[in-house]
Amino acid sequence: MIYKIYFYTLILFIFTSCANETTENKSSEDVAITCQKYKSTTSQYKEEYQKHIQFKAPQNLKLLLADKKIAKKASFDKQGLYTLFQTEYFWAKETKKNLDISRYSEPQKLIDDLKYKDDRWSFAVTKKLYNDAISQKSIGFGFSCHDMEVGCLITYVRIDSPADKIDLRRGDIIKKINNQTATKELIYKKGEEKKLLEFELLRPNSNERCSGKLRAREYSYKVVKSKTLKTLKNEKVGYLRLDSFLGDGRILAQIDNSFDNFKKESIKKLVIDLRYNGGGSVYLASKLLDKLVINKENQTQFTLAWNEAYKNRNQKYVFDYSPNSLDLKEILFLTTQNTASASELIISAMKPYLPEEDIVIVGDRTDGKPVGMNGEYDGNYYYFLINFVVKNSLGFYDYFNGLEVTSGCNIADDPFHEMGDPKEAMLKSALKYIDSGSCQ
Numbered sequence: 197m198i199y200k201i202y203f204y205t206l207i208l209f210i211f212t213s214c215a216n217e218t219t220e221n222k223s224s225e226d227v228a229i230t231c232q233k234y235k236s237t238t239s240q241y242k243e244e245y246q247k248h249i250q251f252k253a254p255q256n257l258k259l260l261l262a263d264k265k266i267a268k269k270a271s272f273d274k275q276g277l278y279t280l281f282q283t284e285y286f287w288a289k290e291t292k293k294n295l296d297i298s299r300y301s302e303p304q305k306l307i308d309d310l311k312y313k314d315d316r317w318s319f320a321v322t323k324k325l326y327n328d329a330i331s332q333k334s335i336g337f338g339f340s341c342h343d344m345e346v347g348c349l350i351t352y353v354r355i356d357s358p359a360d361k362i363d364l365r366r367g368d369i370i371k372k373i374n375n376q377t378a379t380k381e382l383i384y385k386k387g388e389e390k391k392l393l394e395f396e397l398l399r400p401n402s403n404e405r406c407s408g409k410l411r412a413r414e415y416s417y418k419v420v421k422s423k424t425l426k427t428l429k430n431e432k433v434g435y436l437r438l439d440s441f442l443g444d445g446r447i448l449a450q451i452d453n454s455f456d457n458f459k460k461e462s463i464k465k466l467v468i469d470l471r472y473n474g475g476g477s478v479y480l481a482s483k484l485l486d487k488l489v490i491n492k493e494n495q496t497q498f499t500l501a502w503n504e505a506y507k508n509r510n511q512k513y514v515f516d517y518s519p520n521s522l523d524l525k526e527i528l529f530l531t532t533q534n535t536a537s538a539s540e541l542i543i544s545a546m547k548p549y550l551p552e553e554d555i556v557i558v559g560d561r562t563d564g565k566p567v568g569m570n571g572e573y574d575g576n577y578y579y580f581l582i583n584f585v586v587k588n589s590l591g592f593y594d595y596f597n598g599l600e601v602t603s604g605c606n607i608a609d610d611p612f613h614e615m616g617d618p619k620e621a622m623l624k625s626a627l628k629y630i631d632s633g634s635c636q
Contacts, residue, residue, distance in 0.1 A: 228362045228408060231405065233403055272303045285312075320580070322578075323573075334414070336357075337410055339357065339359040341370060350611075358411075366611060366613065367611060367613055368406070370396075392409055393412075419438060422435060432462075433463070433465050441537075448480060465526045466526075470531055471559060488524060492549065497515055498588050524550070525554060533562065533563055540566065543562075544586075544593070559609065566593040566596065569582060
């Protein structure tokens with residue numbers, strides 16, 4: 197039997213950084229980073245990096261985990277899943293008829309054979325992975341890195357993860373772990389073995405050689421970080437890093453705290469960093485939208501539109517009053533092709549409420565997912581099948597090819613600087629745009 201979970205979601209790639217087994221939840225062995233100066237320049241590593249690849253965050257933003265093992269197969273309701281495709285699925289009319297479902301042993305394989313040709317998103321996930329994701333828990337170190345000849349370049353660090361707490365930073369290059377040349381696969385292996393990592397790294401931006409210790413373990417993390425910055429012309433700007441909309445009230449509390457501070461600072465221009473945000477809860481997206489406008493109560497934010505047979509489930513979201521909402525004059529979004537779903541919804545929903553020139557997209561075009569899922573549960577698996585399109589207040593939703601960047605603002609992600617660093621290429625360009633009206 198399949199149960200409804202009544203949690204509207206817009207998700208692209210959010211479950212790949214959870215694992216199946218837990219490790220000890222102790223951090224006493226971890227040793228914070230210590231550094232010494234050395235002679236070098238960041239440019240030499242950038243040149244080497246460019247020989248390998250133009251940086252683009254991996255499709256699933258997979259982190260370095262303690263355990264990559266696939267969860268044990270569990271039974272699933274084959275007929276129930278097939279029925280969802282024939283009824284509630286947005287493209288139900290396109291579902292294959294008379295398919296022999298008895299031969300399928302895994303729900304994802306059945307989903308892949310049933311989904312519509314334009315559907316890149318429908319998926320199944322185990323109960324544990326789902327619960328870990330919405331409670332902001334994971335297992336591992338909490339960072340991702342990219343192999344180079346000199347070592348493994350850290351490209352992403354989760355907020356409040358074990359890696360973050362010992363001051364590992366985006367842009368650090370791990371040269372050795374346990375006296376072996378560092379590679380992504382070796383770090384995975386040591387994590388799976390639950391080994392303590394003793395590592396040596398380079399910090400090119402400050403010309404430092406550093407060392408520290410870290411063991412993979414179960415941990416909680418955050419997805420929100422904010423600060424106030426100033427442009428070169430001394431204009432005050434809010435910066436909000438938002439890595440996911442998947443979660444519960446804790447994310448809303450983190451967002452609220454950020455906007456309380458922005459309100460105190462009388463922020464009029466805001467940069468929202470969504471470069472790795474693959475989506476999540478429609479409800480949380482709606483609550484963020486409440487804070488981006490003033491005096492719009494009861495006006496339409498967006499509408500969830502189901503297929504014709506289920507149009508009675510169509511749902512309209514409207515602006516609610518929020519005491520820490522901002523009277524913004526300009527919003528700049530930092531995006532990549534990993535920016536999807538609820539993140540794209542924020543951009544699309546804001547377009548009717550600010551002049552076109554005051555909504556600026558910096559980085560790369562977004563994924564292109566103007567659709568979302570309701571979520572169903574069969575006792576072992578959650579099924580997230582596409583159920584609806586998401587229309588803004590003008591009825592617009594046709595961005596399956598992604599939302600394009602503002603002219604002149606196609607800026608490559610910069611893994612050699614931390615997110616939120618004014619020197620990081622995408623944020624630097626956004627701040628320049630605020631001063632001059634141009635990213636270049």
